[in-house]
Amino acid sequence: MRQIEASTITQTVEKLCIDANYFLGQDVIDALERSLKTEEFCIGQRIIRDILENARIAREELAPLCQDTGFTVVFVELGQEVEIVDGNLKEAITKGVSQGYTKGYLRASIVKDPLKRINTKDNTPPFIHIDAIQGKQLKLTIMCKGSGCENMSRHIMLTPAQGRKEIVDFVVETVVRGGGRPCPPLIVGVGLGGTFEYSAYMAKKSLLRPVSSHHPEPHIKELEEELFEKVNNTGLGPQAWGGRATALAVHVETCPTHIASLPVAVNIECHSHRVKTVTL
Amino acid sequence: MMEKNIVSEEIIHIKAPLDEKTVLSLRAGQLVLFDGIFYTARDASHKLLIELIEQGKPLPFDLQGQVIYYVGPTPARPGRVIGSAGPTTSSRMDSFMEPLLQRGLKGTIGKGNRSQEVIDLLKKYKAVHFSNIGGAAALIAKSIKKCEMVAFEDLGTEAIYRMEVKDFFAVVAYDTTGNDLYMEAIKRYGR
Numbered sequence A: 001m002r003q004i005e006a007s008t009i010t011q012t013v014e015k016l017c018i019d020a021n022y023f024l025g026q027d028v029i030d031a032l033e034r035s036l037k038t039e040e041f042c043i044g045q046r047i048i049r050d051i052l053e054n055a056r057i058a059r060e061e062l063a064p065l066c067q068d069t070g071f072t073v074v075f076v077e078l079g080q081e082v083e084i085v086d087g088n089l090k091e092a093i094t095k096g097v098s099q100g101y102t103k104g105y106l107r108a109s110i111v112k113d114p115l116k117r118i119n120t121k122d123n124t125p126p127f128i129h130i131d132a133i134q135g136k137q138l139k140l141t142i143m144c145k146g147s148g149c150e151n152m153s154r155h156i157m158l159t160p161a162q163g164r165k166e167i168v169d170f171v172v173e174t175v176v177r178g179g180g181r182p183c184p185p186l187i188v189g190v191g192l193g194g195t196f197e198y199s200a201y202m203a204k205k206s207l208l209r210p211v212s213s214h215h216p217e218p219h220i221k222e223l224e225e226e227l228f229e230k231v232n233n234t235g236l237g238p239q240a241w242g243g244r245a246t247a248l249a250v251h252v253e254t255c256p257t258h259i260a261s262l263p264v265a266v267n268i269e270c271h272s273h274r275v276k277t278v279t280l
Numbered sequence B: 001m002m003e004k005n006i007v008s009e010e011i012i013h014i015k016a017p018l019d020e021k022t023v024l025s026l027r028a029g030q031l032v033l034f035d036g037i038f039y040t041a042r043d044a045s046h047k048l049l050i051e052l053i054e055q056g057k058p059l060p061f062d063l064q065g066q067v068i069y070y071v072g073p074t075p076a077r078p079g080r081v082i083g084s085a086g087p088t089t090s091s092r093m094d095s096f097m098e099p100l101l102q103r104g105l106k107g108t109i110g111k112g113n114r115s116q117e118v119i120d121l122l123k124k125y126k127a128v129h130f131s132n133i134g135g136a137a138a139l140i141a142k143s144i145k146k147c148e149m150v151a152f153e154d155l156g157t158e159a160i161y162r163m164e165v166k167d168f169f170a171v172v173a174y175d176t177t178g179n180d181l182y183m184e185a186i187k188r189y190g191r
């Protein structure tokens, strides 16, 4: 067994939270720059330039990219030959989030109870997904995700007969209904198949792929391209003030499903796409 | 489409609080740079403001002519005026609008579309809603020159702050005649 100390996990998570909120990924910057070239509307171009400028200020002045520093989702890939010592995994991650949000001057945006709504003051708890993998590695991926875009996400249980066309309509309708609220340009994550909850998980996981990367299967790549074109033909554009760049990318993930089911989940992500990964 | 609805690159300077002449002259799609004073409020502070109104108690600030910015900033680093401070989603404040408009509120700033009900209320009470760039929070913070706590301190980021702004960028989203930036955008650029 390989031993990893809980405190190492805490320190890693702390740093990932801070880095994610200050340093926009190069894949997002590249996608923004590509969208600037295709944007037809002068004000849309200005918005994209402002978003790029915002990323520069955030990086240079250590100011959070967005005031909604998000809820924290942590995807853990835990090698089966790893033993966590001097603590436990979930507590170590939670402590890392607490320290990261406090030391990094990040906003505490979590309430303890959905009805009583009292702020926990340190953005805990994070939402943790743990996957067991082969080997001696521990991979931690942090996503700090705003709620403006999360709130515009939708889910539907289609029937197999409805198929591809209904999927496309549902995704495009979800983007149009969101309008300016999720801060376009967006990254649209789609989960197809699985079960009710697994489709939503895949939609979120699809957002972890490098922005604008494609699914390896040709028919899914084609679907991504069709969705990308249709979403960018809605006319919403940056911030929904008008234009072409409604989305920077559409990512689709699929998995096996029941003969009677076609679950579709759409997880909407904004341009302030804060994802960081470390393998210990 | 009427020419007045077209978003053009021309930007005008306006002052907050807003005077009546300015409010009536603004049209959806107009880009503006604000100088002056904003008050901040979002979900929890709106709820408390409405409770005060229902109890017949005085509000922590006079709403006459004022502009409310829907924002919950990040904590300021030592030595800085404010943290990052971009807009939050406006439509969550839709149900709180009428009592505030009745008390003289003239402008709101946030991101994203609002309900038809709000568009009608803005017409009725002659007020304007502005949008600014969601997610440009570090850049936007540069146009905030002062920030002080006014009320509901225990709400933290959701408290009411008084902000002094200079060259604060926004677009008129809904004006006093019912024009709608978001609707026009789809009509103009949808394919």
Ligand code: SF4
Binding pocket: A066, A067, A068, A069, A070, A145, A146, A147, A148, A149, A150, A181, A182, A183, A270, A271, A272, B086, B087, B088, B134, B135, B136
């Ligand atoms: S949707 Fe994204 S960019 Fe917009 S306010 Fe929320 S976190 Fe920021």
